[in-house]
Amino acid sequence: MWVTSVPGDIVYTNPRARDYTGQQGSRWDSIVHPDDVEALRCGWEAARLEPEAHVAECRIKRTDGSFRRHSVSFTPVCVDDGRLQQWIVIATDVEQNAEARRAEVEARHALKLESLGRLSAGLAHEINTPIQFVGDNTRFLAEAYQDMLDLLLVYRACLAPTTGEVNWDERIRRAHEAEIKADIEYLAIEIPHAVSQSLEGTERVASLVRSMKSFSYKDSTEQAYADLNEAIRSTVTVARNEVKYVADVVLQLGELPDVRCHLGDLNQVFLNLLVNAADALTDKDERGEIRISSATDGPAAVIRFSDNGPGIPEDIQQSIFEPFFTTKGIGKGTGQGLALARAVMEKHGGSIGMRSVIGEGTEFILRLPIDGKQNASV
Numbered sequence: 001m002w003v004t005s006v007p008g009d010i011v012y013t014n015p016r017a018r019d020y021t022g023q024q025g026s027r028w029d030s031i032v033h034p035d036d037v038e039a040l041r042c043g044w045e046a047a048r049l050e051p052e053a054h055v056a057e058c059r060i061k062r063t064d065g066s067f068r069r070h071s072v073s074f075t076p077v078c079v080d081d082g083r084l085q086q087w088i089v090i091a092t093d094v095e096q097n098a099e100a101r102r103a104e105v106e107a108r109h110a111l112k113l114e115s116l117g118r119l120s121a122g123l124a125h126e127i128n129t130p131i132q133f134v135g136d137n138t139r140f141l142a143e144a145y146q147d148m149l150d151l152l153l154v155y156r157a158c159l160a161p162t163t164g165e166v167n168w169d170e171r172i173r174r175a176h177e178a179e180i181k182a183d184i185e186y187l188a189i190e191i192p193h194a195v196s197q198s199l200e201g202t203e204r205v206a207s208l209v210r211s212m213k214s215f216s217y218k219d220s221t222e223q224a225y226a227d228l229n230e231a232i233r234s235t236v237t238v239a240r241n242e243v244k245y246v247a248d249v250v251l252q253l254g255e256l257p258d259v260r261c262h263l264g265d266l267n268q269v270f271l272n273l274l275v276n277a278a279d280a281l282t283d284k285d286e287r288g289e290i291r292i293s294s295a296t297d298g299p300a301a302v303i304r305f306s307d308n309g310p311g312i313p314e315d316i317q318q319s320i321f322e323p324f325f326t327t328k329g330i331g332k333g334t335g336q337g338l339a340l341a342r343a344v345m346e347k348h349g350g351s352i353g354m355r356s357v358i359g360e361g362t363e364f365i366l367r368l369p370i371d372g373k374q375n376a377s378v
């Protein structure tokens with residue numbers, strides 16, 4: 001921060017600015033990149049007429065001689081009769097901000113990949129099952145093809161002119177015998193069945209891979225409009241193996257416009273809530289149920305995750321959103337899931353709430369502004 005006279009002579013430099021730029025002359029524009037000085041001077045002149053701070057962007061010279069982009073605000077300081085007396089100049093290093101933002105996005109992406117890593121054994125199993133029956137079916141189709149080909153060759157022999165001396169009864173007998181050998185009735189039923197099952201298997205693998213791809217999608221630093229119902233489906237697909245032994249997942253996804261968000265972060269929140277619900281249902285005697293619903297409520301999208309698990313005791317309800325609070329054993333939970341969920345929701349200008357009744361279940365409610373948090377870049 002600097003205070004300058006009206007023509008731009010430096011009157012005061014705060015310690016941070018002194019460290020950052022060193023003492024480089026007595027005029028403020030002596031620390032600005034020569035190519036930016038003219039534009040800055042015009043903006044500065046225009047700012048005389050404005051009651052509010054004027055903001056411009058320019059490159060500022062650091063102590064080591066390098067230039068960095070800064071956002072600079074000029075606030076006029078006037079005396080009682082309205083006459084301009086001084087300027088307060090405040091510069092913010094936008095490159096540093098952008099770097100910090102990039103680093104944060106990278107860190108969040110790493111976290112997401114880590115959870116995909118944790119799911120990987122289950123994912124491998126989910127991929128392996130269809131691959132196995134596609135393999136079995138393909139082997140069956142290869143054998144069936146050979147049987148059909150053998151049969152075709154018998155038909156061809158029966159119809160060939162050189163078989164002229166063999167009477168028709170004998171030809172029909174030979175064809176019939178070959179049909180029995182090939183078990184043509186069985187093949188007529190099983191071949192279409194094997195084909196459709198194989199297609200279904202490849203579609204299952206393809207949809208799993210699509211979900212993994214969309215789940216590990218790398219967020220940019222900017223928010224973008226995204227289909228949250230689709231994101232919920234992807235999350236359920238990638239976590240299927242974590243959930244399928246303990247609960248049925250019921251989706252009640254309503255009409256939802258695209259929501260402006262960081263989709264990767266929200267995927268992570270959905271996954272945390274889903275895995276928490278599955279964990280809560282692990283010790284239940286019968287199979288549990290996890291219900292995920294989505295709806296709009298005015299300008300907000302509302303997504304609920306509810307389970308019919310044991311519920312959360314009242315005395316710990318205050319603590320569950322705290323980082324590292326967990327009731328799970330060592331190696332099972334780190335207590336970061338809900339803390340991260342809350343941070344992500346707040347960053348989106350949204351909220352996360354919880355209702356829980358002992359013995360009945362727990363519901364987490366996510367609320368997100370459909371058009372995103374205004375002016376949010378992270």
Ligand SMILES: Nc1ncnc2c1ncn2[C@@H]1O[C@H](COP(=O)(O)OP(=O)(O)OP(=O)(O)O)[C@@H](O)[C@H]1O
Nearest residue numbers: 276277280320326327328333334335336337338362
């Ligand atoms: N659906 C739920 N039913 C019952 N208890 C829950 C539920 N969701 C969360 N909890 C409680 O809240 C605690 C904190 O959850 P959080 O997701 O933050 O951490 P964690 O699941 O223990 O560990 P991590 O998510 O890091 O693997 C859990 O340990 C559990 O006691």
Ligand SMILES: [Mg+2]
Nearest residue numbers: 272276337338
């Ligand atoms: Mg958790």
